[in-house]
Amino acid sequence: MEKTTFEKIYDVVRKIPYGQVATYGQVAALAGNKRWARVVGYALHVNPDPDRIPCYRVVTKDGNVSRAFAFGGENRQIELLEAEGIVFVDGHVDMEKYQWEVPTDW
DNA sequence: CAGTTGACGGCCC
DNA sequence: GGGGCCGCCAACT
Numbered sequence: 788m789e790k791t792t793f794e795k796i797y798d799v800v801r802k803i804p805y806g807q808v809a810t811y812g813q814v815a816a817l818a819g820n821k822r823w824a825r826v827v828g829y830a831l832h833v834n835p836d837p838d839r840i841p842c843y844r845v846v847t848k849d850g851n852v853s854r855a856f857a858f859g860g861e862n863r864q865i866e867l868l869e870a871e872g873i874v875f876v877d878g879h880v881d882m883e884k885y886q887w888e889v890p891t892d893w
Numbered sequence: 894c895a896g897t898t899g900a901c902g903g904c905c906c
Numbered sequence: 907g908g909g910g911c912c913g914c915c916a917a918c919t
Contacts, residue, residue, distance in 0.1 A: 792916060811901050815915095821902080822914035828900035829917065845900075853900040 795819055796830040803844045806871045807887040808880055810848045817889060828853070843867045844887075850880040 790798070795818040803809050815823035831842040843864040846852050852864045865875055873885050 812903095815901085820915075823916080824901040824903095825899060825914065826901095826916050829898085829915095830900090832900055833917085834900090842900075847900085848902065 792818065792823065792826060793830045793833070796823070796827050797836070797840050800831065800840050800842060800845060803841060803887050806873060806885070808844045808846050808850075808868065808873060808882075808885050809887040810846060810882070812848055813887065813889075814845055817893070841867075846880055846882075848882075850882040851878060 796814060799814050799817040800809070809817075811824045811827045812821055815821050815827045818827065827845070831840070831845060834840055834842050843852070852861060852868075865878075868880065869875060873880055
């Protein structure tokens, strides 16, 4: 059973803990290659399981949420993140504080 | 099968 | 400092 690139990405996104966020580049790196940043975006775009794939926890390297977000509205993503304790400042997240630290397990 | 796109990232000007 | 362009890989048409 070979996991496709998308599944790897979903697997990583699914592991993002509560109250933390990850950048596309980070997710891509965890999925296998950092250059998959675009692929990550595409993967989340198709988002086959938004229920268990918290795509809203994935932000750009600037800490800004994607504007093309489409499973409830761009603001919806921000609200969800704030609900987890993440503080948005001027529309962006404090990456230094909320960026997901990869467990040593990996 | 080939071309184009895509929720990005990084480098260059 | 800000804006723009190119590059990476995979999926979609």
